[in-house]
Amino acid sequence: xxxxxxxxxxxxxxxxxxxxxxxxxxxxxxxxxxxxxxxxxxxxxxxxxxxxxxxxxxxxxxxxxxxxxxxxxxxxxxxxxxxxxxxxxxxxxxxxxxxxxxxxxxxxxxxxxxxxxxxxxxxx
Numbered sequence: 319x320x321x322x323x324x325x326x327x328x329x330x331x332x333x334x335x336x337x338x339x340x341x342x343x344x345x346x347x348x349x350x351x352x353x354x355x356x357x358x359x360x361x362x363x364x365x366x367x368x369x370x371x372x373x374x375x376x377x378x379x380x381x382x383x384x385x386x387x388x389x390x391x392x393x394x395x396x397x398x399x400x401x402x403x404x405x406x407x408x409x410x411x412x413x414x415x416x417x418x419x420x421x422x423x424x425x426x427x428x429x430x431x432x433x434x435x436x437x438x439x440x441x442x
Contacts, residue, residue: 319344320367322397324384325374326351332374335402339372351383360388365395373401376417376424380406389420398422405431415440 321344323336336346349364360383371392378384392399402425406414415435418424424440426432432442 320369321346322349322364322368322371323347323374324349324351324371324378335374351378360384362388362391365392365397368392368395368397370398370400373399374403376401376403376421377406379420380409380414380417393420401425402427404428411435 321336321339323339323346325332325336325348327333327350333348333350336348340346347364347368349360365388373379373384379389389399399421400423401418401421403418404427405411411431411434415437418426418437418440421439424437426440426442429442432440
């Protein structure tokens, strides 16, 4: 599978998730989100030949590093949109869970929050 992996580095360990996917036989295209990206503008050409987008966090779309235009184009092309994420305790939960809406699958690290929000695309 051709995967576009959005991540931000932290202690040299986050890129390793992509390397793990490569070790399982997938082709991974890395896109490192830097803290200064605030307005999206990720080139649409990054979607070429991609079957799955995996983000390390929904922070990227919530704060518009991955903008709505990019998400819409991915959906139009039938690309699965997946994330492993946390909650943002600085933002009210009902507002934060809106960041999960574009995703086909959300793997959330908090079992109690998964039960509480009860969204079919969110799993523990």
